[in-house]
Ligand code: NAI
């Protein structure tokens with residue numbers, strides 16, 4: 394329990410200049426879409442923030458044409474050095490306007506300001522800086538001979554890290570000489586539209602970046618458009634599979650970054666307090682809306698009750714509430730639909746016989762909220778051990794031997810990430826070798842860096858983003 398209360402420390406909204414409505418960003422300008430509008434709300438208060446256009450097939454077509462013209466006439470002819478200059482410029486503007494982006498991200502998404510301020514936005518800028526550095530060195534990036542862009546790339550991103558996913562997608566695409574049509578998620582379109590302003594401010598040639606807002610049908614129009622050469626998608630496994638089916642037999646390339654059900658594995662020789670911090674960061678960071686979240690805690694049986702009691706004590710101190718308060722640890726659930734999914738899966742966990750606990754904190758009366766929750770007595774067949782909950786919910790399982798930990802960790806259709814907590818270096822190496830996961834963290838969790846590739850096995854998708862590897866899907870090589 395907290396020993397003292399924190400006074401409210403709200404970040405000011407004044408830095409954000411919200412318009413009441415936004416058009417689509419096509420060929421370097423904001424234009425009226427031909428479809429109807431939809432509203433983006435703050436999930437913490439249900440306040441309507443702005444009205445946004447739902448891009449139709451015709452709007453997507455206009456965006457793809459603009460991207461094609463920009464590709465053939467300007468961007469593919471420009472030297473890597475000059476492309477890099479634009480990327481550096483964008484990166485610097487993102488740093489200069491970081492507070493504005495962080496506040497807008499927390500408003501539109503519901504995530505705590507300390508995360509948008511210290512993680513999402515600085516990392517987004519870092520991805521532009523990192524890829525800017527590659528733009529004139531692609532020949533030396535071991536991508537193969539004669540690396541060249543595909544052309545027009547369609548990019549569809551989710552709502553959990555709106556600006557960061559935009560940066561993961563746009564920075565490598567532009568560095569390698571492609572042009573882009575990007576669709577942000579329907580619940581979090583506002584920072585992408587602010588990024589469109591940054592493109593104007595950076596004098597990026599019109600049509601190199603196009604932003605179309607909308608929901609599934611707009612995304613589908615991008616996937617199906619004949620003028621798209623490559624797709625990059627981050628989101629649910631269901632939509633990822635649909636995209637893979639839609640492009641089979643076409644010349645379109647795709648990278649898919651899908652779900653996860655990561656094991657965070659704690660051995661009896663781990664420093665328990667540090668492991669508890671890692672467990673908390675692993676599943677309660679960003680309300681658990683994280684594809685690589687450590688949503689399954691595998692704890693060695695001999696220390697299970699000790700870890701459990703220290704974890705619950707720690708969760709009692711988490712501050713849940715106003716995303717714009719600088720002391721907030723856990724913000725709002727991104728949407729009513731996502732809250733409904735979390736409720737349905739946690740109800741299923743109880744129904745299947747697992748024991749439910751939450752930290753009992755007070756929740757605001759408006760908006761979408763879910764208390765930090767822990768399930769113990771979870772078995773491998775429970776839905777809460779198999780399915781991605783994508784919320785602040787931890788499922789605890791136990792093991793006795795390292796072999797059993799590996800077998801349980803790998804017993805999932807996913808394979809995006811994993812964590813290992815132990816004093817023993819040789820065990821870390823052995824475990825990392827056995828775990829079928831794209832990223833394995835040792836004595837830490839949820840560490841991200843633009844220089845490090847990220848991606849999954851199995852139903853977590855294919856392709857890598859970040860690092861030199863993240864350039865590969867954006868080029869073709871050979872004669
Ligand atoms: P979603 O996959 O529907 O949404 C992701 C993006 O895909 C959004 O921009 C959406 O508009 C777009 N989209 C939706 N239908 C499409 C279609 N037919 N064609 C092209 N684009 C389409 O994910 P949703 O429904 O918001 O979340 C459902 C679950 O997916 C979550 O509970 C979570 O388990 C998982 N998820 C995983 C993410 C990750 O980072 N791996 C991100 C978001 C959701």
Ligand code: MG
Nearest residue numbers: 433434501580
């Ligand atoms: Mg919103």
